[in-house]
Amino acid sequence: MKKEEKIIVGISVGDLNGIGPEIIIKTYEDPRALELNTPVIFASGKTMQFFKNHFNSKINLFNIDTPDQIVHGKVNVVNVWREPVKIEFGSENKKIGEYAIKSLEAATNALKEGKIDVLVTAPINKHNIQSEKFNFPGHTDYLAKALNGKSLMFMVSNSLRIGLLTDHVPLKDAANCITEALITEKIKTVTKSLKQDFNIRKPKIAVLAINPHAGDNGVIGNEDDEILKPTLEKIKLAGDLVYGPYSADSFFGSNNYKNFDAVIASYHDQGLIPFKTIAFGEGVNYTAGLDKVRTSPDHGTAYEIAGKGEANESSFKQAIYTAIQIFRNREEYNYYSKNPLKKASK
Template sequence: MDKSNKIIVGISIGDLNGIGIEIILKTFEDKRMLDFCTPVLFGANKAISYHKKVLKINSSIHGIQSMEAVVHGKINLMNVWKEEVKFELGKSTPEGGNYAFQSLQAAVKSLQEGTVDLLLTAPINKENIQSEDFTFAGHTEYLESELEGKSLMILMSDTMKIGLITGHIPVSEVAKAITPELIREKVSIMYHSLQQDFNISKPKIAVLGLNPHCGDKGVIGKEDDEIIRPTLKEIQESGQLVYGPYAADGFFGSKTYEQFDGVLAMYHDQGLAPFKALSFGNGVNFTAGLNKVRTSPDHGTGFDIAGKNKANPESFKEALFSSLQIYKNRIEYQKLRKNALKAESVKKN
């Protein structure tokens, strides 16, 4: 396989009955996209052909049986399975989940082996993908189990980057899960990610409170005063620009988020509800903290519009461009770090 200088993007195709394949095909309908990277889809010829026929998309696909056969300048398709699959567009089925996992598993294996440079994931259905082999709340948790590092889900757009202190857990468990250790861990991951992945040398991070009005001095809960505030003060004393806690309603209502490089929300909907209200359709889900780059669009399987040629590929395109930039930023960061260590070593000698 001729590596050339093209970044090879591994793409898992998501739920077969959703809009994943549609947004992938629409993204690469514009052949100029192949100037930026070499895509490798992990799926099957019959699955892609079925969607192409339904959607009347004529993109040429280059089928391969091994990564050595990847051709730059083409949309490559690694055949993961060969058997016939029953399609029920718009429906959540066990088959849709099973083959979504097979695609994801093969793409992650290639990512681990280094035959693809980064991972772009189309949406899965968190219920039908569950099996003996997949017992995770979503992509983020699965990837953390397969790759190196501790993960942080970050939803990002041109105007904000929102990370989550707690991820896919029930609201009833959120308060118990928030500890000084967890806050320190997530702040550390976001801080390093902003430096390494986004070229921000001295990041400024806001942390949201847990309770309404940050507890109103204990009237509506004590966690903000007893756990969050002291932990943030300790982090500030180490020299990091981390501020809070901020009451979430006023923070977003007054656009205070525009003053920060990153925001950490205490739980899923506290961060993602305002993010999607402000950026839905152009947002990107980025898994920070791991040794490999992974992004995805900010939406789900879109069963309600699957097969109707209505899916908007903009978020998927943004996820692709973001992943490429983050990958390049990491390479540059490592070079600068290496040079700094060399310079330090010369000084000492």
């Protein structure tokens, strides 16, 4: 473990017509941020200079051509493209989507090659990024393929962690996607992440029901009785502390979530609505299940305020801190896994 070294944080700029560049700039305007990490923005010097001027920022940008030229103590900008880009704040634009993907692909390649330690992604527009070459519903699915892992959207904050059985699928299809194999895989991913990424030795996990009131013994659907409950029983018999299924409507209002290290929701809004209600602004979207660390803020492109200087960088800043902490926790976990006697004597 080399805790004295600065973490190199790779940053993809997201949708240039949204608030991504603004929250990146605001985060690193404070030079003290460079004491914690070395940022590497994958975009272009010309483009980032435009945003610096637009927001009257005093940030110092250091242009480089490849990640090999990274300089600690600087806000590095890798020139992924060189041509000027027309920015129209708040506008959805196919060409801008292409630049978002260029940034993401370059940052991901640097992550795979070990040129950066962690990846933090600014928000993208899931519609304008679609093309014949890029056909993913979002960052999570793309990174799972690019990094050869089985990813899980894991929303995390200081007070709450929520994983999803199904994420970006239509609600009408969500129940059909939930199988014994999927439940087992996702719980395994969350359990491993809690241990290696959050230093929780014996995680306690709650699982939310698929149907209202967990199906009311089949009155409101059979999926909970026929799929979810028996699968959770098998997992419990194997020794994991997994509980549920809990009826989602009262689980958060009763503060029951505070009794667990993580909660697994059956579908996207079942988990993200309470998460963003409880933790919005301090929450982070973490992609668990990969051998690399990637985080992002818990919000989207916010076209309605783009370019106005009103964007709050808190969640993006927290995404950086979370990525750094997970990277350190994982280093420690891997070190002591290989040297168990040192952990026992610690």
